[in-house]
Amino acid sequence: MSVMLVTGGAGFIGSNFIRSWIAETGQAIVNLDKLTYAGNLENLQGLRNDPRHNFVKGDIADRELVGKLLSRYQPDAIVHFAAESHVDRSILGPEDFITTNIIGTFRMLEATRAYWESLATDKKGKFRFLHVSTDEVYGSLEAEDEPFTESTPYAPNSPYAASKAASDHLVRSYYSTYGLPTITTNCSNNYGPYQFPEKLIPLVIVNAIKGKSLPIYGDGLNVRDWLYVADHCSAIRTVLARGRVGETYNIGGDSEKNNLEVVHTVCAVLDELHPDSPVIPHAKLIKFVKDRSGHDRRYAIDASKVKRDLGWVPQQSFADGIRETVKWYLDHLDWVAQVQSGEYRKWIDINYGGRQLI
Ligand code: NAD
Numbered sequence: 001m002s003v004m005l006v007t008g009g010a011g012f013i014g015s016n017f018i019r020s021w022i023a024e025t026g027q028a029i030v031n032l033d034k035l036t037y038a039g040n041l042e043n044l045q046g047l048r049n050d051p052r053h054n055f056v057k058g059d060i061a062d063r064e065l066v067g068k069l070l071s072r073y074q075p076d077a078i079v080h081f082a083a084e085s086h087v088d089r090s091i092l093g094p095e096d097f098i099t100t101n102i103i104g105t106f107r108m109l110e111a112t113r114a115y116w117e118s119l120a121t122d123k124k125g126k127f128r129f130l131h132v133s134t135d136e137v138y139g140s141l142e143a144e145d146e147p148f149t150e151s152t153p154y155a156p157n158s159p160y161a162a163s164k165a166a167s168d169h170l171v172r173s174y175y176s177t178y179g180l181p182t183i184t185t186n187c188s189n190n191y192g193p194y195q196f197p198e199k200l201i202p203l204v205i206v207n208a209i210k211g212k213s214l215p216i217y218g219d220g221l222n223v224r225d226w227l228y229v230a231d232h233c234s235a236i237r238t239v240l241a242r243g244r245v246g247e248t249y250n251i252g253g254d255s256e257k258n259n260l261e262v263v264h265t266v267c268a269v270l271d272e273l274h275p276d277s278p279v280i281p282h283a284k285l286i287k288f289v290k291d292r293s294g295h296d297r298r299y300a301i302d303a304s305k306v307k308r309d310l311g312w313v314p315q316q317s318f319a320d321g322i323r324e325t326v327k328w329y330l331d332h333l334d335w336v337a338q339v340q341s342g343e344y345r346k347w348i349d350i351n352y353g354g355r356q357l358i
Pocket residue numbers: 007008009010011012013014032033034035036037038039040058059060061080081082083084085086100104132133134135164186187188189190191196
């Protein structure tokens with residue numbers, strides 16, 4: 001029976017991935033997660049009594065623990081999601097990003113190398129270490145620039161992006177130096193169910209439902225490429241099944257939007273689905289606030305390699321994906337209340353407290 005080790009599986013993308021992996025393949029998963037503010041076992045409630053989901057609370061930087069898990073469960077693959085993932089948090093406090101994203105990934109690679117070298121030839125050949133990364137490692141584009149390809153030079157601008165770039169380089173070096181069968185995916189901005197409500201889309205949905213203001217950094221014209229999380233999960237399954245070791249694959253939704261368009265779309269869907277809101281139209285809640293420092297102007301992904309070589313295509317349009325997402329949050333206000341604990345309120349005070357309106 002195949003087993004996979006997933007790191008960071010209690011977070012947004014990891015929990016969506018685990019649910020879809022078990023539903024699609026029936027195979028077992030060992031989920032190593034430290035349960036930081038972003039990790040929540042409520043995200044995996046449907047798997048609570050499912051023997052195919054084995055949760056282990058622990059740190060990816062704990063080399064000994066990772067080594068023990070690998071020798072005990074003998075996984076055929078590792079999908080490495082665990083990371084500190086929020087740019088604003090990395091600006092206010094970069095240390096955890098260095099510790100988890102760089103040192104943690106390094107320790108994962110060291111433990112994996114020792115395990116992989118001990119495997120029999122057949123299992124060794126099939127083993128994969130899939131590193132989940134971001135398009136932010138490529139830096140910022142101007143309006144007229146071509147989208148990022150796999151050969152775009154790295155130019156990270158935030159401590160988050162720099163720490164992910166460092167981890168990508170480490171992963172690459174373990175393939176080149178030791179032959180460890182690694183693959184890296186660089187994906188654009190995800191949205192969908194179970195995203196912690198401090199990233200743009202869930203923050204705006206949750207604030208709008210409550211009639212609170214919708215903070216837009218700067219002029220609101222920064223552009224991101226948006227991908228529905230289920231499509232990212234299907235891309236990861238595709239890359240695991242058919243990706244070539246040592247390669248990197250860009251994953252994106254062909255869906256570039258500026259932040260104002262995104263927020264207006266969310267507001268329009270809420271006007272329709274939540275007419276009892278304290279404020280209608282919800283767009284009245286939009287407030288322009290002081291910009292993020294080093295705010296990347298535009299990200300755009302050229303995903304033609306994964307489409308052409310591996311046959312992956314995103315299924316969900318932005319309009320449908322946003323609708324599904326807004327519906328999900330409206331139906332899961334208990335989940336929202338649960339994750340908006342003391343820790344969440346502390347963050348909102350720190351990030352927005354000193355951000356005067358502009
Ligand atoms: P998230 O912040 O929602 O979840 C991260 C998870 O990792 C949490 O469950 C947390 O508890 C866990 N974790 C953090 N530090 C850990 C440690 N030291 N040891 C073990 N577990 C730890 O993040 P996400 O949005 O689900 O992103 C997952 C991965 O995908 C990250 O590597 C991120 O860089 C990448 N990514 C995210 C996006 C996006 O739009 N969210 C886009 C592209 C790539």
